[in-house]
Amino acid sequence: MSRPTRAVIDLQALRHNYQLAQSLAPKSKTVPMVKANAYGHGAARVAEALSDLAPAFGVACIEEALELRDAGIKQPILLLEGGFDAAELQLAATKGFWVMVENHRQKDAVINADLALPLTVWLGVDTGMHRLGFQPDEIAEVYKTLNSSRNISQPIVFTSHFACADDLNSDATTKQIDSFKACAPVTALQSLANSAAILAWPKAQREWQRPGYMLYGNSPFSVPQENADQLKPVMSFESAVISLRNISAGESVGYTANWTAQGDSTIATITVGYGDGYPRHAPNGTPVLINGQRCPLVGRVSMDMITVDVTALSQVAIGDKAVLWGPELAVNEVAEHCGTIGYELLTRMPARVPRVYS
Numbered sequence: 001m002s003r004p005t006r007a008v009i010d011l012q013a014l015r016h017n018y019q020l021a022q023s024l025a026p027k028s029k030t031v032p033m034v035k036a037n038a039y040g041h042g043a044a045r046v047a048e049a050l051s052d053l054a055p056a057f058g059v060a061c062i063e064e065a066l067e068l069r070d071a072g073i074k075q076p077i078l079l080l081e082g083g084f085d086a087a088e089l090q091l092a093a094t095k096g097f098w099v100m101v102e103n104h105r106q107k108d109a110v111i112n113a114d115l116a117l118p119l120t121v122w123l124g125v126d127t128g129m130h131r132l133g134f135q136p137d138e139i140a141e142v143y144k145t146l147n148s149s150r151n152i153s154q155p156i157v158f159t160s161h162f163a164c165a166d167d168l169n170s171d172a173t174t175k176q177i178d179s180f181k182a183c184a185p186v187t188a189l190q191s192l193a194n195s196a197a198i199l200a201w202p203k204a205q206r207e208w209q210r211p212g213y214m215l216y217g218n219s220p221f222s223v224p225q226e227n228a229d230q231l232k233p234v235m236s237f238e239s240a241v242i243s244l245r246n247i248s249a250g251e252s253v254g255y256t257a258n259w260t261a262q263g264d265s266t267i268a269t270i271t272v273g274y275g276d277g278y279p280r281h282a283p284n285g286t287p288v289l290i291n292g293q294r295c296p297l298v299g300r301v302s303m304d305m306i307t308v309d310v311t312a313l314s315q316v317a318i319g320d321k322a323v324l325w326g327p328e329l330a331v332n333e334v335a336e337h338c339g340t341i342g343y344e345l346l347t348r349m350p351a352r353v354p355r356v357y358s
């Protein structure tokens with residue numbers, strides 16, 4: 001038997017989540033974000049599973065786009081950070097990749113490139129996140145310049161990204177939408193919504209939407225939300241018990257002996273560790289499902305193993321199933337224990353963990 005640690009990926013759940021995003025904005029085209037190896041789920045397999053539904057895909061960089069092309073994905077692929085040099089623009093044009101243009105350097109590079117074919121451009125506006133994008137007061141001039149270039153294939157898509165759409169009480173999203181409305185021509189194609197906006201900010205709906213995290217079945221919100229409650233988690237991160245021992249009160253467990261048993265305890269060792277993407281800083285008490293029951297992590301996370309207090313379980317044996325996160329234990333909950341977000345836990349899962357598709 002091989003090491004039982006694996007990420008089981010439910011492609012039907014993925015399709016359900018995509019269809020939910022589509023149904024919330026029936027007039028929009030839904031472009032799945034499959035960057036960072038599809039948030040850890042395996043970009044090629046995820047894109048294949050959505051390829052009869054999705055009109056295009058979104059990635060961070062050309063290497064990710066090329067991986068999808070090599071896997072046989074035919075749709076246009078949007079490079080969210082645009083091209084990094086002239087050679088990339090040339091490759092993007094020939095491979096059917098769309099490029100984000102969000103600063104003057106990128107704009108000039110596109111205009112001055114010697115392209116075999118014109119490029120499809122998404123024009124980024126900085127409506128308040130202050131990370132990427134042209135300022136609203138310069139966008140008209142930039143649009144005019146791009147429009148007159150032979151290197152641009154029409155139409156240009158106006159886009160912006162939200163900083164706080166996951167905060168349902170913040171007025172930042174409304175302010176960003178207002179800023180966008182004030183500078184994006186009504187006749188232009190537009191794209192605003194990420195997962196949180198698709199789920200909770202209908203006024204962000206435009207011709208194109210860009211869901212990421214929600215596709216993988218997890219809520220971008222820290223509170224229940226009726227649309228997010230319909231999502232189905234796609235990944236089940238599973239492992240198994242490989243060793244069991246009874247220890248006496250006062251004995252410690254693991255590196256640095258940072259947890260000491262208050263009473264006589266049964267400790268299960270699970271074959272998963274930070275080398276598999278389970279966060280090393282997960283504190284004592286982080287929940288782990290053993291045979292479907294919540295048990296607390298105890299002791300430091302090692303590279304290949306964790307230890308769990310299973311004293312409360314009436315039955316446990318070597319080989320029993322452990323779930324680190326999945327449909328019955330939200331990755332968001334585990335992330336919260338670790339002072340991070342589920343996005344990070346998913347995207348950091350390394351290649352060592354086999355992805356098993358169901």
Ligand SMILES: Cc1ncc(COP(=O)(O)O)c(C=O)c1O
Binds near residue numbers: 080193210211213220
């Ligand atoms: C430009 C852009 N659009 C869409 C997304 C998808 O966001 P989410 O995963 O929150 O849906 C991202 C993710 O970081 C992004 O950078």
